[in-house]
Amino acid sequence: MCGAGRRGGAKTEKNALLCMRSAAHAVRPERMNLEFFIARRLAAGGSRRALTVRVAECSVALSLAVMILALAVIMGFKREITRRLAGFAGHVRITDVRGLGGPSSDPVRCTPELDALVRACDGVAAVHPYAVREGIVRTDDAVQGVLFKGVGPDYDWSFFEEFLVAGHLPRTADSVRTKEVLFSRRAASELLLAPGDRVEMLFADPEGGLRRDRFRVSGIYDTGMEEMDRMLVVGDMRDVRRLAGWGPGEASGCEVTAAGVAEAGAVAARIEDALFRSELEETANLAAVSIGEEYAHIFDWLRAHDVNAAVVIAVMLAVAFFNMAAALLVLVFERMRMIGVLRTMGMTGRAVQRLFLWRSSFILLRGAVWGNLAGVALCLAQRHFHLLKLSSEGYMLSEVPVALEWGWLLALDGGAAAAIVLLMTLPARVAAAVKPSETIHYE
Numbered sequence: 001m002c003g004a005g006r007r008g009g010a011k012t013e014k015n016a017l018l019c020m021r022s023a024a025h026a027v028r029p030e031r032m033n034l035e036f037f038i039a040r041r042l043a044a045g046g047s048r049r050a051l052t053v054r055v056a057e058c059s060v061a062l063s064l065a066v067m068i069l070a071l072a073v074i075m076g077f078k079r080e081i082t083r084r085l086a087g088f089a090g091h092v093r094i095t096d097v098r099g100l101g102g103p104s105s106d107p108v109r110c111t112p113e114l115d116a117l118v119r120a121c122d123g124v125a126a127v128h129p130y131a132v133r134e135g136i137v138r139t140d141d142a143v144q145g146v147l148f149k150g151v152g153p154d155y156d157w158s159f160f161e162e163f164l165v166a167g168h169l170p171r172t173a174d175s176v177r178t179k180e181v182l183f184s185r186r187a188a189s190e191l192l193l194a195p196g197d198r199v200e201m202l203f204a205d206p207e208g209g210l211r212r213d214r215f216r217v218s219g220i221y222d223t224g225m226e227e228m229d230r231m232l233v234v235g236d237m238r239d240v241r242r243l244a245g246w247g248p249g250e251a252s253g254c255e256v257t258a259a260g261v262a263e264a265g266a267v268a269a270r271i272e273d274a275l276f277r278s279e280l281e282e283t284a285n286l287a288a289v290s291i292g293e294e295y296a297h298i299f300d301w302l303r304a305h306d307v308n309a310a311v312v313i314a315v316m317l318a319v320a321f322f323n324m325a326a327a328l329l330v331l332v333f334e335r336m337r338m339i340g341v342l343r344t345m346g347m348t349g350r351a352v353q354r355l356f357l358w359r360s361s362f363i364l365l366r367g368a369v370w371g372n373l374a375g376v377a378l379c380l381a382q383r384h385f386h387l388l389k390l391s392s393e394g395y396m397l398s399e400v401p402v403a404l405e406w407g408w409l410l411a412l413d414g415g416a417a418a419a420i421v422l423l424m425t426l427p428a429r430v431a432a433a434v435k436p437s438e439t440i441h442y443e
Contacts, residue, residue: 035351039358042335050334052327053363059323060367060420061374063316067412068375070312074305075408076401081302082261084223085295087159088232090128090255091264092271093294094118097287107250109282117283118256121274123267126257128155131240131250135203137233139191146187146233148201150240156257160221160234167195167219172236179239180218184229188220195219201233206245213243224399226392256288264290298396313416320367321420325427328360332431339434349432356428357421364420368413379404 096106110129118127131150136143153173160182161169170180183193193199195217203211215235223229241250258267268290275283292299332339339352379402382388388400 034347035355036358039355039362042359043362050330052330056323056327056363057367057370060320060364061371063320064368064371064413064416065375065378067313067316067416068372068409069378070309071408071412072375072379072402072404073400074309075403075405077305077395077397078302079403080401081225081298081396082291084159084225084228085291085298086257086261086264087223088225088228089291089294091258091261092256092268092288092290093253094256094271094275094286094288095253097285100287100289106285107244107246108253108286109249110251110254111249111280111282113280114282115254117274117278117280118254118271121267121270123258123263123270124256125259126156128152128255128257129237129251130155130253130255131237131244131246132252133203133240133244135201135243137187137191138200138202139193142191144187144191145231146201147231148181148203148233148235148240148243150235150237152237163221163223165220165222167217170218170235177236177238178218179213179215179236181215181233181235182219182221183217183233184226185220185222186226186230187233188217190230193217203243211243213239215239224392224397226398227396261291265292268293313412317416317419320416321423324360324363324420324424327363328356328424328427329430331359332356332427332434335431336434339431343434352434353425353428353432356431357424360424360428361421364417368417372409372413376404376409 094108096108098106108129115127118124129152133148133150135146135148137146151172155172157169165185170182171178181199183191188194191199197217198214199217200212200214203213205211221229237251240246241248256267256271258264268288271288275286275288342352342355343349382400382402383404386399390397390399392398
């Protein structure tokens with residue numbers, strides 16, 4: 001039997017050599033990789049607990065944990081910001097070209113023919129008309145400018161329902177207008193409003209005058225994107241039409257929902273082409289704009305984070321490699337006599353190189369396990385307990401988002417492991433270059 005539990009360099013070398021002899025005589029070559037067998041025995045010996053090995057394992061664990069955190073946060077930013085932008089404005093917006101880039105526009109005639117034309121485009125999941133009007137909310141304590149967005153009875157309220165913190169959603173499907181509106185937590189806090197309160201809103205009259213109306217606050221929402229939350233008030237589209245002087249079939253435009261943000265650009269192009277080819281009168285002067293085009297500055301800011309992720313991964317891989325290389329070189333110098341004896345017994349230089357690559361793989365595997373556990377645990381803690389907060393003015397979100405997915409996590413582990421093992425061939429060549437005549441008397 002091979003003594004795997006003994007300590008001490010000479011004893012470990014002796015055990016490895018005895019194991020090699022026993023493996024060579026008792027185990028068929030096709031059933032056992034000799035280099036792997038020796039490396040596993042060396043890992044089970046005292047050198048596994050050497051300071052350099054522990055430093056290398058900790059370096060790999062720290063590097064992987066940092067890479068997991070960096071990617072989880074960046075992916076979380078992208079997912080949450082795009083999801084919330086889509087909740088506010090849809091994946092594609094159809095509006096009059098004269099109103100692009102601004103909240104107010106000439107009305108669009110949302111006829112059944114236009115709805116059928118848009119829905120016939122590949123990738124369109126839903127179409128919802130909307131109406132927008134700029135106004136001012138006035139209370140006894142404060143005055144604030146808002147963007148009053150009206151939606152129809154078939155509007156999908158799932159986004160605002162997810163972020164509803166008090167009260168209920170406006171009842172826009174009732175046959176009689178309830179004049180209920182949904183305020184954000186930020187605006188309600190500044191205006192000292194609560195569900196059930198009455199609030200006065202002022203709007204510019206199409207003829208140049210001033211219109212005022214009173215509404216009841218039905219609920220409070222909070223998406224965490226405070227700059228957008230602060231401005232947006234959601235209510236019944238019939239109220240907005242009346243304030244703007246529009247007819248029953250007129251609206252600011254249509255919000256189109258696609259399968260996802262990634263398909264928004266392609267869907268917008270198909271709708272734009274269908275509008276251009278259509279002979280319908282109501283399609284004149286209409287344009288389809290994807291969420292990526294409408295909020296190009298935000299998506300450019302998100303894409304800039306990819307560079308940050310690449311820098312973090314490169315730095316962490318370099319740290320892990322240098323520590324692993326240092327540990328492997330120390331192991332080579334510690335086992336110099338063993339290498340000489342193995343070469344004398346007929347082991348080739350490539351086999352010695354593979355032996356130490358296997359040894360470094362065991363160090364990498366142990367560090368990777370601890371790194372994954374630490375990185376995933378920190379991500380889950382942030383997701384469930386919201387430990388790290390953000391300034392919404394600078395980052396658009398009030399807390400650090402994280403997104404954990406098995407796909408990119410496995411790709412990160414596999415890519416990092418492959419890169420480190422590939423780079424470890426360089427220090428492993430030192431062991432392969434050792435000559436028996438130079439090591440037989442090595443102390």
